[in-house]
Amino acid sequence: MDLSSYADLAVRLVNTEDLSRPDGDHLTDLAGLRAFFADRPRSRATCTKNDLREMRAIRGRLRAVFELVEAGDVPHAMRKLNTLLGEFPVRPIVTDHDDSDWHLHLSESGSPTQRYVARAVFGLATLVTELTPDRLGVCQSDPCRFVFLDTSTNRSRRYCSERCATRANVAAYRARRKEQASAAS
Template identity: 40%
Template sequence: MVFAYDSEMALRAAVELVNTAEEPDTLGSVADLDDLWARFGYTGRHDRTPAELEAVRALRPQLRELLTADRDGVVVLLNHLLSQVTLRPVLVRHDDYDWHLHAVDPEDPLADRIRVETVMAMIDVVRADELSRLSVCADDTCDGVVLDLSRNRSRRYCSTTCGNRNAVAAYRARRAE
C-alpha cells in the first residue's frame, strides 16, 4: 500500500468523480451520486437532492486541476483550498475501517467533505513525493485522470476501455504492416 487507506480511498474517489465528466457524463442523476457515495464509503450527511448533485458536479473541474497540477502548482492550490475551510480533524473508526482521519464535520455538505478529503489525500501525495502516480490518460482521445497505485507504476490509461481501445489499435497497426 502506497498511502494510508483513507488517503487512497479519497484519491480513488476524486479520480473517479473527475472522470465522470468525460463523455458520456456518468454523474447525471442523484442515483449516480448515491452509487458513488456508497462505493467509496462516505459517511455523514447525504441530502440526495438535485442541489447536492450539482454542487458535487461543480467540484469536478477544481479537483481535476488539483489532481493534474505539477508539484509547485499543487502546493499553491492546496494552500489556497486549505485557507477556505475550517478543519476539525478527528480520528474515527467506523464500519470495517480502522482508525482514520476525518478532517471536517460529518454534517458539512457532501461536496465540501469530498473537497477536503481530496485535499488531505493530496497533502500525503506531495509529502511522499508521489505526484508521478497521477497523470492524464495516455489515450489521445481521452482526458481522464489516471491514479497509478501499481508497484511498477505501469498504469497509463484511466479505464479498461481506453486500454483496450489502444491495444486493438496497436494490434491493427501491426497487422496492417
C-alpha cells in the same frame, strides 16, 4: 488507515464525467448525486441542489490538477491543490465505531460536499507528498480522458483501466501493421 487512500475519492468524482461521450456526465441532477453517494447513506439522504452545483464545480477543479500534472506544470497543479485544501479543511476525529480500534476519521462534519471534498483533497495531498505529484495521471488511450492514480512501483501506468490499455495496444499494433504493409508495397 492509509490517508493517501482517500485520494481515490478525487478520482471517483472526476470520473463521473466521461469526456469522450456527449452523454457521459453522471452528475447532471440530484438523482445522479444520490447515486454517487450510494455507499454514504447520510450524504445520500441530505444532499441538496447546492451540493450538486458545488460537486460539479469541484470536479472541474480537481480535473485541472490532474491535467496540469499531465502537462508538466506541477507547481501550478500544487497551487490549485493548496487552494482546495484551504477551502475544504479536514476536521479530524478519533473514533472506535463498530467495535473497531480507535482510529482517525478525517471529516465527519459539514455538508456532504464539505465532508467528501475535504477527504478527497487531503488524500491527494498525502499521496503527492508521500510519493510524487507525477502519480496523478490522465488516461493516454485517446479519446478517453479519465484520471487515475499511479501507485505502481515503477511508475509505469499510462491508462485508466485494463480496457483502455488493451485498446491502446490494439491501435498501436494496427498502426504498425499498416506501416509495414505500405513499406512493402
